[in-house]
């Protein structure tokens with residue numbers, strides 16, 4: 001499946017679609033070698049959701065703050081269909097080789113909350129700054145070999161990455177130094193344990209092998225093509241022993257790639273096979289440097305951020321092509337009270353649409369970054385995230401875009417052999433209070449007012465292009 005359709009289809013799409021974002025219209029459709037995460041009917045999925053949750057990092061139980069009612073509230077308020085769900089290695093494997101199935105049962109219960117509402121879940125084995133023993137989160141203490149080297153607290157949390165104790169812990173993990181245990185073997189085996197537990201869980205789409213990998217004293221291409229790729233290969237093999245079908249998401253080195261610099265991650269073979277049989281997906285994060293430093297989307301920072309977006313997209317597409325992988329933006333986000341922040345979020349969503357990438361906003365933790373505040377009341381971000389989006393596309397997607405000024409959701413695809421079911425689009429009440437009217441080649445099928453999902457049927461023939469506007 002190629003995101004870029006034949007020339008004729010492109011011309012039709014270009015005429016119909018208004019694509020916003022850092023890449024201008026036209027170039028939005030030139031991504032090559034595009035692959036899609038598909039559902040059991042073969043439909044391409046446009047996954048949209050949040051990260052749940054940063055709070056899991058610091059709680060002893062390793063679980064996010066949510067109750068089931070919060071998942072319901074999210075589903076009602078955002079119409080999201082995807083969650084990047086944080087789990088912690090320290091809770092999975094509290095003692096070497098001993099797994100806490102009680103923890104995984106608690107995770108499974110939360111996965112059910114999402115699954116019952118139609119969400120797909122990606123489990124993210126999260127770390128920042130290695131683990132709690134070196135003032136980060138993720139790794140258990142027994143797997144943290146910092147050899148007594150210190151880590152000083154830092155105002156900017158990322159600076160803890162370059163403290164001696166953190167670098168040493170990573171070096172021992174990656175095998176840059178000889179640790180007392182094979183920590184990578186433990187990590188891969190922990191993943192196999194988690195995957196065995198969730199292999200048959202229909203709500204679990206896949207596994208994000210490591211959050212924001214950091215190389216310690218080996219950085220850049222030497223890290224990504226070296227120890228990082230080796231760990232991924234080991235973990236992919238371990239997961240595939242117990243789970244043949246789930247997607248395996250890989251992230252690049254975070255420092256640099258988050259800012260739009262190239263990744264050197266090499267092709268990672270899936271034991272399932274190559275090409276369409278492989279289920280390796282690419283899940284990079286997007287944090288332009290001025291925003292990492294706490295800036296908004298305004299003035300000089302805005303220009304820098306725009307340059308970052310252009311480069312980030314180009315690099316992500318290049319890496320995804322090399323990996324033969326679909327793209328999911330596993331994290332993007334900022335303090336949305338900063339000037340221009342909401343425009344930035346809308347721009348990233350439009351860029352993701354242009355790339356045919358899913359998105360998981362960081363994060364659902366109540367506060368100024370989130371669509372709800374400490375009292376769980378909507379923030380100004382909520383209406384920006386809650387906007388129309390295709391959910392499932394019954395064929396090879398050509399392009400899709402939301403144009404807010406004209407209240408038009410455009411979707412274009414080519415029906416493909418072996419794909420069943422309707423194209424489904426999400427039409428939130430704030431823009432489509434009475435549902436949608438369809439113009440173009442497709443026709444409107446069922447409207448589920450509860451989930452605010454409109455079904456579209458393709459008709460027969462070549463490229464189907466539809467425009468959906470609010471019903472009067």
Ligand code: 9MR
Nearest residue numbers: 054057127128137157212285287331362
């Ligand atoms: O937003 C999170 C912040 O509150 C924490 O102090 C920090 C360290 O754990 O992590 C932040 O979340 C980051 C995520 O874990 C990884 N990608 C970047 C996120 C924003 O900085």
